Amino acid sequence: MKTIKVSVVIPLYNASTFLKETIDSVLNQSHTNIEIIIIDDHSTDDSFNKALEFQSENIIVKLNKGKGACAARNYGFELSTGDYIQFLDADDILSKDKIAKQVEALNESKTELAVCNTVHFSGRIEEGKCVDHAYVFSTSKPDELFINLWGGNNLPMHMIQTSAWLTPRTLIEKAGLWNESLAKDQDGEFFARVGLQSSGIIYVPEVINYYRKHNTGKNxxxxxxxxxxxxxxxxxxxxxxxxxxxxxxxxxxxxxxxxxxxxxxxxxxxxxxxxxxxxxxxxxxxxxxxxxxxxxxxxxxxxxxxxxxxxxxxxxxxxxxxxx
Structure with missing residues (x-):
């Protein structure tokens, strides 16, 4: 079996404080055939300069051609060469085996997505809380997962965070890129479109996506x-x-x-x-x-x-x- 290449696409905007920790979580992945593509969305802090410090043969850093996170992800996808795509927010963290275990679970599939649990944290990772396990499961009928996720079958409404997914390149090419006209729920629309055109979703319970929540002090x-x-x-x-x-x-x-x-x-x-x-x-x-x-x-x-x-x-x- 060939070594699957994974492209990690990171849209970056004013996340200088957290960028190193995010990139390190990718560099420390047990799956090694990885390229990182960082697209800075015209940050007003020193995020772009911080990103340039990591630039190397397998880490590409560019300024966004357009404006907004969706445009940044689309530009990153355009530059990518991986078989699978990992979209990763610039302040989130992946557990060490996240990519390897999802690649293994997909087993070279070009028509299925892999998903994992997400731990929400605001300070220390160890103090985070896993909130997804009741909503994510393996299925050959993706509509069943999205129905439960969106509040069907008398279940509470929920969401799956962007970085929890690993997606075949060909499935994105089939379903289409991120919708740049949306200012809210871009990830919900994108993964609904991709997921509902897939042949199935594979749940990988043993790995974690760590989603950083920011305490702004505002409602x-x-x-x-x-x-x-x-x-x-x-x-x-x-x-x-x-x-x-x-x-x-x-x-x-x-x-x-x-x-x-x-x-x-x-x-x-x-x-x-x-x-x-x-x-x-x-x-x-x-x-x-x-x-x-x-x-x-x-x-x-x-x-x-x-x-x-x-x-x-x-x-x-x-x-x-x-x-x-």
Whole structure:
């Protein structure tokens, strides 16, 4: 069997602090036939210069031809020569055997993806928490995995982080590159499109992708802008198209309804046009029981007694008043 070559594509933007640790996790992989392609997306810190320190025969460092993480990944893919592609965020870390075990599991397949668990951490890796194991499994029916992931079969909605996957080059060429028109949920749309055109997904439980979460001190929900919510709606429309091209089961409709309700909740009350579109699509598919945590004890009490719309109104106008 030939030694499979893996291209690790790293989009880089203002991640100077974490870049060495990320690159070291690739250089320390037990699978050795690896090239690293780092595409700097016009960082405003010293990330690009830090990346240049690693440049060598097997480490390519370039400035992004376009703008945004999707464009950076696409440029990295364009420059890559590997049989398999590992997309890796510039602040995340791979366990030592991550690539080797996934290459072994794929066994030269050009039509399947490999996936592993993800540990979320914000400080020390050892203090991280694995959150994916209930949602990832091997299957020759990829729609089953995405239905569960998106909230079908009465399951909570979840996600699989970008770096958990290992993808055959030919499958990406078949499904298409990253959608550069999206500002939010780009990875969800991309891996839905690729995964639902695959012949199967292989779960490799013994290796880990470490996903770094940043404590900004701000409520992420309060930072969402209209462009992000519009993108989230567009990505959901595309995911619905991909899934329904394979199945229109009750579980698939519940999954997509949950995705639309997620958009509606995020959009309410600031962006009523997006909210109205998303909630209408959710209800047309039969509705969803999706009921996420919205805030602290008071907001949760309001949600549980008066509903999530009232709770979000109180939270929104409360923030508006406090920020005056």
């Amino acid at each position: 992420i929900a309060s930072q969402k802008k209209e462009i992000h919510l519009d993108s989230l709606l567009k990505a959901t429309n595309l995911k619905a198209k991909y899934l329904f091209s394979r199945t229109e089961s009750d579980a698939s409709k519940q999954a997509i309804a949950t995705q639309y309700k997620h958009v509606a909740i995020d959009a309410w009350p600031q962006y009523k046009t997006i909210y109205n579109t998303a909630i209408s699509k959710c209800e047309a598919l039969g509705g969803s029981n999706y009921n996420p945590v919205l805030g602290g004890n008071i907001i949760e009490l309001i949600k549980n007694t008066l509903g999530w719309r009232t709770a979000k109104l109180v939270a929104f106008y409360g923030r508006t008043f406090l920020n005056r």
